[in-house]
Amino acid sequence: MSIRGVLFDVDDTLIDYSATVRIGFLRHLAVEQLLDRFESPGAALALWRAIEEEEYLRFLAGEHTFKGQQRVRTERFLAHLGVTADDPVAWFARYAVHRDSAWSAFPDAAPVLERFTGRRSLGVVSNASQPYQTGKLRTVGLLHHFGDAILCSDEFGSAKPDPAIFLAGCEMLGLPPERVAYVGDRYDWDALGARNAGLRAYWLVRSGPGVAPDDGITVIRSLAELDSPAG
Ligand SMILES: [Mg+2]
Incomplete structure (x- = not known):
């Protein structure tokens, strides 16, 4: 799908x-x-x-x-x-x-978001507070890719890896979980959490060996790899 x-x-x-x-x-x-x-x-x-x-x-x-x-x-x-x-x-x-004064985006973030804009619905699901995350995304020039689709645990009331916050993120995009990919760097909160909620899980391992992932989790080494696997 x-x-x-x-x-x-x-x-x-x-x-x-x-x-x-x-x-x-x-x-x-x-x-x-x-x-x-x-x-x-x-x-x-x-x-x-x-x-x-x-x-x-x-x-x-x-x-x-x-x-x-x-x-x-x-x-x-x-x-x-x-x-x-x-x-x-x-x-x-x-x-x-x-x-x-030191916030910076990874160099692969803006290119992938630009490629996806208009082709995929984009959003954020984060274990933090919304003003904090919105502020830093604005500072690094990425906020406009997400519009209002920013869901944070502090306001939502539960945190990753609770399936509820992933499902609420899908609802925010107006899509069922099997139509949504989740991309994050933490294996427990992000990759396992998203997979268990029924999303397609991409575990971002920028450096180091990582661990052999469970079924249903795709390891990527850079956001640039999302271009084809996100399909
Ligand atoms: Mg993270």
Whole structure:
């Protein structure tokens, strides 16, 4: 059955989230005069990302608000340095200024979206908040490809890999799931989640070996590979 619509993950699929955080966070630590408290910039970044992974999962599980997870991440990171945050919300906001000036799309994102525009219905299904994702897609010049078809877990009330959010994404495009492809970089949330919801799942593995995927999951190494397999 031919694919009529494509739903995308955002972070580390269309937008180079990891590079953006690396650049933005290290700039922030340098300005805050905290960078030399670490053995290396890589060690500082690894700690920040490890805390992020844990607290973001708690946000997705409904234990934190979107803003709440930012505050807790800041408090945990500074506690590791023995620093008490006078105002963790303001500290995170100063980080966000550096991060938000560093957003960049992967070079293969705009070409594939341009090729699909007018030929496929396009949308986003993301585990984040809508203003945040809309803002970063606008910054990197990709927002116009999606119109209003941006569905985020914070507003929807459940997160990938729950089939409900994938099915709501298909409904947003006005297509049944078997007519829709989903493209994302996380195996558990994106590839397995989409496959289990009945979409055609493309797992984007930009580097590294990945793992042998389950049935019904297609591995791609670049968004450019979507041209033919999305059919
Ligand atoms: Mg992602």
